[in-house]
Amino acid sequence: MDLDDELRRLFADDRLDVPVRQEAHRAVVTRAKRLRRRRRSRVVLGGGMLSVATMLLAGTAFGVGGDAPARQPMAAPETPALTSFTTEPPPTTTTVVPTSSVAPPVMATSTPVSTTTTTATTTSTSTTKPRPPAARLAFGPTAVGGLRLGMARDDAVASGLIQPNLTPVDAAGCQGYDWSGHANPPSHYSLLFSPKYGLVQIGGRADAETPEGVYDxxxxxxxxxxxxxxxxxxxxxLEWVTPVPGNPNAHYWFVFADHMVADVRLELAVQDCYQ
Structure with a gap:
């Protein structure tokens, strides 16, 4: 319901038995429209405040005759609250700042190119060898400590450096010995004596090292x-037999385990105890 209809309903109410002058209705409507134009930027108060404002406007527009008897002021009629409404707010101008969707150019930085060279590592088939023994026992080219190749068994025993193995005689009739204080299992000899050639093999020492630098x-x-x-x-x-440099009558006999030297032996090139 708009303002005109509300005013018509109000004026038609029988309780408003007040004589009005001619053209009062039009004056009220004109005045209301003028106020409406002035207040386009504000929200019109609803309900009771609008009713009070309307009654005040009507009082200024009504003309009361001089002969009309004075009447007691009548209580304001109970008017249902008008639905509050908002006028259309003035257009709002929004300033849009253009924003470029393109990212700002990035300054190119000079990055040094890595010149690191990766070198492929070749893994040897052998594991890391231990260091040479601190106290080295020279093996060769003809002797080991106080023992030499071709030495008679009795002379070697007299040196006190050797002791008989638990199985002193092998199948070929040669006699096997161990280093004194270091007994080997039966038939595992560190030294072998041939009845014909004398001392034909010297080995079984963890501190052995050849003149060329090979050790356990x-x-x-x-x-x-x-x-x-x-x-x-x-x-x-698993064994490598090679001539001894500086002694054409002898061989080095190297025994390997896991591709490392496990025993260094010095032997006569010609002997009859083993092949």
Whole structure:
């Protein structure tokens, strides 16, 4: 319901028995429209405040006759509250600042190119060898400590450096011995004596080192590099027999385990105790 209809309903109410002058209705409507134009930027109060404002406006527009009897003021009629409404607010101008969707250019920075060279590591088949023994026992080219190749058994026993093995005689009739204080299992000899050739094999020492620098723990590759010539092949490839530099009558016999030297032996090139 708009303002005109509300005013018509109000004026038609029988309780408003007040004589009005001619053109009062039009004056009220004109005045209301003028006020409406003036207040377009505000919200019109609803309900009771609008009713009070309307009654005040009507009082100024009504003309009361001079002969009309004075009447007691009548209580304001109970008018249902008008639905409050808001006028259309003035248009709001929004200033839009253009924003570029393109990211600002990034300054190019000079990044040094890595010149690191990666070198492929070749893994050797042999493990890291231990250091040479601190107290080295020179093996060769003809003797080991107080023992020498071809020495008679009795002379070697008299030196006090050796003791008989638990199985002193082998199948070939040669006599096996161990180093004094270091007994080996039966038939595992550190030294062998031939009845014909005397001392034919010296081995079984963890502190042994050849003049060329091979010792227990040296790699198989080092042995083959230092002693490239093989005197005679042996079964399984776990042994390397090679001529002794400086002694054509002797061989080095290297026993390998896990591609490292496990025993260094000095032997006569010609003997009859083993092959």
């Amino acid at each position: 723990g040296a790699s198989e590759a080092d042995v083959r590099a230092l002693y490239p010539d093989q005197a005679k092949p042996h079964v399984g490839g």
